[in-house]
Amino acid sequence: RPKHKGNNPDLVAAYQTQSVPPSLEPRRDESDSIRRASLDPPVTKESLSELDLNRIISDARLRHDINFEHEIMFRPNTYGTRGARKKREEDRYFEALAVEFEFYIRRQICPPSFPSRRASGRSTITPQAGIPSGAPRRVRRMIGSLRDVVKTLVPAAKWEAVDDQFDVDLRMQELEHGICDIGGLMEWLGKLLLCSCSPMRDAVVNAMMTKSLEAIGAQDAWRLVSAIKDLFGVLETMKLDVANHQIRYLRLYLLEDSIQYEQSQILDRMAGGWSLSHERRWFEAGYDYPENEDSFLMFKERVISMIVSRTKNFPTTFTGDCDRLYALQHDFRLCHYHAACVAALRATYQRLGSRGPLQYDSQVECMQNIWAVIAGLGQHFSFGLHGSVILQIASEACRMSGLSAIPDNKTLLAARWSFQQALDETGAVKTRVWDELARVVHLEAETIFDMTPLEMLNRYDPGPPVPGEESRSKELSLDALARRTAHVIVVHWKVWAPIFYTRPPPDSGITMQSTLASPEEEMAERRRVRGSSSSVKASKPVVMPGDGGNHHSKTASISSGSGSSHASGYTTASEKLSK
Numbered sequence: 001r002p003k004h005k006g007n008n009p010d011l012v013a014a015y016q017t018q019s020v021p022p023s024l025e026p027r028r029d030e031s032d033s034i035r036r037a038s039l040d041p042p043v044t045k046e047s048l049s050e051l052d053l054n055r056i057i058s059d060a061r062l063r064h065d066i067n068f069e070h071e072i073m074f075r076p077n078t079y080g081t082r083g084a085r086k087k088r089e090e091d092r093y094f095e096a097l098a099v100e101f102e103f104y105i106r107r108q109i110c111p112p113s114f115p116s117r118r119a120s121g122r123s124t125i126t127p128q129a130g131i132p133s134g135a136p137r138r139v140r141r142m143i144g145s146l147r148d149v150v151k152t153l154v155p156a157a158k159w160e161a162v163d164d165q166f167d168v169d170l171r172m173q174e175l176e177h178g179i180c181d182i183g184g185l186m187e188w189l190g191k192l193l194l195c196s197c198s199p200m201r202d203a204v205v206n207a208m209m210t211k212s213l214e215a216i217g218a219q220d221a222w223r224l225v226s227a228i229k230d231l232f233g234v235l236e237t238m239k240l241d242v243a244n245h246q247i248r249y250l251r252l253y254l255l256e257d258s259i260q261y262e263q264s265q266i267l268d269r270m271a272g273g274w275s276l277s278h279e280r281r282w283f284e285a286g287y288d289y290p291e292n293e294d295s296f297l298m299f300k301e302r303v304i305s306m307i308v309s310r311t312k313n314f315p316t317t318f319t320g321d322c323d324r325l326y327a328l329q330h331d332f333r334l335c336h337y338h339a340a341c342v343a344a345l346r347a348t349y350q351r352l353g354s355r356g357p358l359q360y361d362s363q364v365e366c367m368q369n370i371w372a373v374i375a376g377l378g379q380h381f382s383f384g385l386h387g388s389v390i391l392q393i394a395s396e397a398c399r400m401s402g403l404s405a406i407p408d409n410k411t412l413l414a415a416r417w418s419f420q421q422a423l424d425e426t427g428a429v430k431t432r433v434w435d436e437l438a439r440v441v442h443l444e445a446e447t448i449f450d451m452t453p454l455e456m457l458n459r460y461d462p463g464p465p466v467p468g469e470e471s472r473s474k475e476l477s478l479d480a481l482a483r484r485t486a487h488v489i490v491v492h493w494k495v496w497a498p499i500f501y502t503r504p505p506p507d508s509g510i511t512m513q514s515t516l517a518s519p520e521e522e523m524a525e526r527r528r529v530r531g532s533s534s535s536v537k538a539s540k541p542v543v544m545p546g547d548g549g550n551h552h553s554k555t556a557s558i559s560s561g562s563g564s565s566h567a568s569g570y571t572t573a574s575e576k577l578s579k
Contacts, residue, residue, distance in 0.1 A: 037096035040141055043232040045148040047569050051243035060265055063258045064320040067453050067491045073244040077571040094229050097138050101221035143168050149235050154196050186212040197238050204234055255453050262495045279315040295502055300445055303489050307332050308434050317496055324488055333383050335478050339433050340422035341370050347418035348397035366396040390416050440482035448490055460487060
């Protein structure tokens, strides 16, 4: 039994009873961390398995998103409420881990020797006689997780050395006897990672090694845990680098096979009893088309009406497009708001007695000034009657009329009234923007319908910015909004039309197999119907049956993570659109 200088009664009693005396009890906040924190680190072999090749290939959300993203890649999911919850859990875990390391300092029966210098010059950690009975053992699990994760990132030839360095039982015995060379272990691991990671990660690895050695030298358990946290971050980043490289390598295959893959997944779910009766009612409700009418035309009108009406619930067939549809809804509101500013500017200009229409160049200059005010509102912008916007509209109208740049109260009231009329949801301005959007969407959809997924994606490649146009905001381009809308419509139609929209419902007595046509037959039928169909005016918004709540569980909402097929740990670039 080791002896302690001075025979401190509290320490002797603690050793004999294996309990923590009051003077050595952890603080209240430390006890809370130990009690509530996870026992496993935030990065484990299981959590990183989401980034394995077989999981990537079978990720339905990624297989759909790749139709719209040129540089799709995985990144940690730190967005929204899910990301905030993940951050809190990580902070709680590492706080608890630091508390556990402090146990090895506080409850020392031997004289304090954290760190001690051996003949080799390396630092060692000497712990307390033992952690209280029933206390968590995160250090043991952390060592095992590090071993498993590192083995997934280094060549198989290094696995035996990793197993030797991360022998959990041996390392825990060394900790309990105060001879664990943590500095040497972190240094060995850092050098191994430098041989395996991307050169751009070298600085982070070197910083992690330096921080760990400084923490041991300063007897600072919290700084040591900060270095361990950086280590887990490096390992996660290395796994992400591997996964994103695999996506880039397989991108062409994943893209060309995306539609067939999605169809096979959908058919499997339908064979398992997935009912889409609610979605069929949404597709067929409220229209009186001729029998030979193009069903694709009906579908385009449905999607356009969803974007314009800003519905909060989409059919479950749009689960993979929720984020994109909400982004399109937001951008349509921007287009409407821009058009309302233009209408209010023209009306105010004419009310001031100006003769003739406002010149185009002058209008562009005025709108640039007005949009600068709108951009300055930042997060306070709400598509409403902002006083600063009204003041700028009135000022621009006065300036173009040759009057004082400071408008009087009468001019301000006129600008406000004109702006309010233009923002009316049922007014002529919104109807005009709606009709123009529908016209361009129809033309664009017909143009890209016969293209392959790769051709469609390349068509929408923005390319390098044109000098002098880097700051041109997308909210001013209704054509760009229409092209993005058409892209979503065509990809969705190619996936769902052969197996749902153009097929009879299950209760019709006609089987799915008897109605499936070959791609050539489907294309020929599309061209035939396209030639015989007449143009259809943009329809009024169609609200899904059950939007009041009866079928809420069957719709895909924009809540955090809706429609995502992969787990909560990682997200792809396109999932950030609405967050």
